[in-house]
Amino acid sequence: MDARCAHSGGPLCEGDIEEADGVLQVFCPWHDYDFDLRTGKSGTSLQQKVYEVKLEDGNVYVKHGSCLSLQPFPADQKS
Numbered sequence: 001m002d003a004r005c006a007h008s009g010g011p012l013c014e015g016d017i018e019e020a021d022g023v024l025q026v027f028c029p030w031h032d033y034d035f036d037l038r039t040g041k042s043g044t045s046l047q048q049k050v051y052e053v054k055l056e057d058g059n060v061y062v063k064h065g066s067c068l069s070l071q072p073f074p075a076d077q078k079s
């Protein structure tokens with residue numbers, strides 16, 4: 001799932017993850033919107049982009065069309 005929230009670009013990667021009725025959801029720390037971790041769908045009409053992942057020999061592989069950044073968010077983009 002993209003690290004930035006589809007709503008206003010919040011740090012979804014820092015959101016709390018909770019399970020409800022067998023569904024894992026992440027909650028955005030900025031406005032508390034929820035997103036299904038598997039589908040990216042929100043209780044709102046928003047759709048978060050999700051990616052195919054594979055676990056193999058202790059490594060996590062993410063199927064993505066471009067280079068991924070492992071850098072944390074710059075301090076000026078946090079709220």
Ligand code: FES
Nearest residue numbers: 005008010028031
């Ligand atoms: S920025 Fe994520 S809910 Fe608003």
